[in-house]
Every structure is written in C-alpha cells, then in structure tokens.
Amino acid sequence: MATYDDDLRLAHVLADAVERTALDLFGSPDLHLSVTDDGALITQATSRLEELLRHQLQRTRPRDRVEGRVLETTGHGDRRWVLDALDGTANYVRGVPVWATLISLVVEDEPVLGLVAAPSLARRWWAGRGSGAWTGRQLSRARPVRVSDTSVxxxxSVSVDEVASWLFGPHGDGFAQLCDRVWRTRAFGDFWSHALVAEGAADVALAATADVYQLSALSAIVHEAGGRVTDPWGAGVTGPDASAPTPVLVTNAHLHELALATLAPQDGAHG
Structure with a gap:
C-alpha cells in the first residue's frame, strides 16, 4: 500500500505557511463576508490564505493539480491538492475561534490525506491512508486518535449545525426523534464536529451542508480514525459520483446504521 508520509509532512508545512497570517487577520473589522456562486461564505482572508498555500505547492509539488475554493484550478494529473483555506468563515469574521485551514490530497478521486489546522484552538488533526489519525500541535507532539466505541x-453525544435546516428539511421528523433519543446534543459546528468524532469526544456529527473542499480533508481523517461519512440517505460523499454540497452524517461507525434509520424521512424523499 502506498504511504503518504512525505505528503503529510508537506501538509504541515503548508499549514505553517498560513498560520501567522490567519491569526493576524482573525476578527479584523476590515473583513467582510461575501458569497460564492455555489453559496459558500468567503472573505478577503480566504483569497490571501489560498494564495499562500498555492505558492508553497507550486514550489514543492509543481506537477500536482491544485483546487481551491476561490482561485482557478492549476496543474493536472491524478494527484489533486484540495484546499479550503478558511473553514468557519462566519466565526472568523465575528471573532469566534472555531475556524481552520483544511488541506487534503486526493488520488484517483479518493481522499488519501487530510489535515485540519485550527491555530486559535492550538490544535491540528491529520491522517494519511494506512498511517492512522492523529492530533496535536505539530507532528513531533502528536497522539493517535480513534473514534469512540459507543454503540447505543x-x-x-451528537453535534449538529444549522438546526433549522434539519428540523424543517426532509429529515425533520427523524432529526427530532434522533435528538430526543440521544444522551445529549451540542453545536460545536463546522470542521470541529467531525474532528471531535474522529478523536472519540463526540459520537455523531450532522452538517446541514458540506462540499468537496471540506469533505476531502474531513473524510480522510474520520475514515482513518475508524468512522463513517455518508449523506443522510447513506450514499458516499467523496469520489467521482458524489454530489456536493450535501448534508452529511459522520459517526463512529457503530452508530451509523442506527442514525440513518432514525433520520430516514417517512416519505422516503431525497433532497
């Protein structure tokens, strides 16, 4: 099996390259939100951080394809670096410290590496196929992570974002039942919900919408930690046939089928 240790080290270098700028701009009153054509929130910092990431990749992986949320795709081939320079943009602008840079490597349409760098939380989560999932401040000070063994x-413990979208969407009845049955619900939001499932601190995470820039990194980490990631109908969210943006269900795998069955719309509607 191919390993991606060199690429993981590079992903940390990429995160290092944007960390200071991201922290300097965090919560700046000069930042303003705007919306991309596909409905994602961005700000001036998004472009600046993506530029820094691309500059490093151009120097170190000039033959790889690079895809980002803001700038045009560059390069070609089966190795694709997928960048979400700023996940949690609304938090970032409002001064809430739950935001991160997401970096992933996709090979032949499958995410094989993911890194989440959250400098305001002083944490990173990362994984490479066959190398396990890890968390820490940096590579040299890391601990392995694994999903929980909760099976009831x-x-x-469930983390959910955009409660209204779930409650009044096609899974409304099932969502209400799920919330009623579980031990507790919280709203950690954005990347953090999924990272907490990967490290076993939460058991289930629900995202009302996520796209390829988020899912490539997050799914790589969750899968390597032993979890599962699908849409609420049980379909995959990465790969050539995946549709995005899409609602997402992330679990420790033990609870996945139970969560899917509970969420299932009574009329079987999809969308």
Missing part, C-alpha cells in the same frame, strides 16, 4: 444511541 441513547448513550451518544
């Missing part, structure tokens, strides 16, 4: 829905 009534014992589960």
């Amino acid at each position: 829905l009534e014992h589960a």
